[in-house]
Ligand code: DI6
């Protein structure tokens with residue numbers, strides 16, 4: 001006896017290789033013990049009973065959306081800095097003058113775990129209202145062992161409060177904090193000796209910002225070696241503002257993903273393809289920084305690199321809490337197809353988190369994380385700007401919205 005049977009629906013399963021969107025019309029989905037027990041055409045439904053049956057009246061069902069790159073937890077906001085940028089200052093100039101990430105660090109250090117969770121909750125709820133069921137949340141605004149730990153704890157609290165599956169990432173290597181500006185090595189050692197061992201039991205992965213205003217490839221190499229030794233996965237902010245060879249470095253460490261990639265070289269594309277590393281595209285940051293160099297999407301596509309899309313929700317470069325708007329930006333600014341954009345928030349986002357065995361497509365055995373939409377065509381998910389399309393959301397087979 002199934003727990004739940006959803007009928008009279010169209011399923012965008014997002015399984016590759018078949019119909020566009022893996023779509024099946026007039027379908028049904030059976031849920032048992034939080035997982036998808038059966039999915040297929042309604043006409044083929046086995047003769048099995050369910051404790052509860054719901055008629056979805058022809059709505060579309062997709063995998064619950066997965067936002068695989070966010071900095072959702074932070075203190076304060078940076079609207080004043082944005083106003084300065086609109087008056088001509090650049091992101092790098094502000095960062096070098098002690099604003100930028102460092103100003104969010106100051107606000108984050110002044111907040112308790114509970115205050116951080118409370119401030120992040122509206123952002124998490126906004127994602128959930130747009131169909132997100134899994135979110136990755138990075139630390140990276142504490143930059144000291146205690147505050148980095150509080151950020152990761154707050155990420156767990158936010159997930160519980162907003163009913164989101166959370167994947168947590170240590171981003172202690174986001175920027176060198178001001179108290180270490182003259183002694184970078186000591187900060188890298190602190191990450192390796194204290195923060196990575198401390199995070200090993202809480203976090204799933206370690207990330208770094210490989211950039212002229214962040215960390216050098218050599219520093220990232222040391223940090224990744226330590227992370228892997230502690231059993232943590234790695235991922236990298238690479239080639240956002242300049243080509244540092246970060247993607248190739250990430251690939252050498254079997255990274256789950258390399259993210260941003262505006263300045264990715266052909267060698268970088270080949271390295272990602274060879275390692276099976278996911279390219280995570282972040283059009284919100286590209287848009288908000290008025291960047292003009294788009295990531296080499298055609299080359300990534302040609303090389304068969306899986307592409308994910310994420311909000312990169314953060315106070316400095318992407319104050320974006322709408323996955324559907326991120327999908328639209330990926331299509332309009334980066335020329336993804338709407339199907340690629342949806343794969344970027346489902347199947348490929350799951351891969352970017354190493355969770356592709358459990359989530360990201362609608363298949364028997366996967367978690368029953370589902371989004372139900374008031375749309376006639378799957379392309380509408382990337383088409384509308386700011387529409388309220390979600391009809392219902394299920395996590396592990398439980399309806400949560
Ligand atoms: N790249 C980004 O776009 C964000 N972090 C990063 O490494 C920006 C973070 C911020 O400005 O607060």
Ligand code: FE
Pocket residue numbers: 069070071237312314
């Ligand atoms: Fe980021």
